[in-house]
Amino acid sequence: DIQLTQSPSTLSASVGDRVTIACRASQNIYSWLAWYQQKPGKAPKLLIYKASSLESGVPSRFSGSGSGTEFTLTISSLQPDDFATYYCQQYNSYFSFGQGTRLDIK
């Protein structure tokens, strides 16, 4: 099984801040990594796939980088709508998710 570890688990930030969430894989997953945003009571929403490809319709303030075992999701300038929980997902070998990072308003 491929394990994904996200850091931090919780992040407090303000509107306009630049934030970065990290995701580490237990083995090489090349670029087979996606990032999702989830709000309470809603299904996850795909933001990034193949580590750095922006899903259609997702604002350009979201970006992803990394390969192998180290990945990051960056939000360049936080907007009020961005406060949510974020998950990374690997799809190199079946699927698995990180434990999530909750992004709170400071």
Place this chain on the structure above:
Amino acid sequence: QVQLQESGPGLVKSSETLSLTCAVSGASVSSPNYFWSWFRQPPGKGLEWIGYIFYGGSTNYNPSLKSRVTISVDRSKNHFSLKLSSVTAADTAVYYCARGLSGSSSPPTDYWGQGTLVTVSS
């Protein structure tokens, strides 16, 4: 517009089988361009992949659930289904269905259902 909608009992007794269906509109479950997944999320916890099925009927399941899971497709009704046997309280979760795109440069999911809460009672 692609839509997925989960349906099934919201309450299942412990040791019985959980059965859910995902109705698909705006896309065909028979298309080789897609595969169809189930996920779940226990209350207040993270996401867990359950399994997926390809258009030809082949499946892959989460190893931790494999012995209890069956995913199938009904092409005549354009839906796919999940069965999870011998449920316990640990199977209480919101269950989601989702579409994935076949192809090496495609995302693993694009459209998701809204989710349905299934509670396992003793």
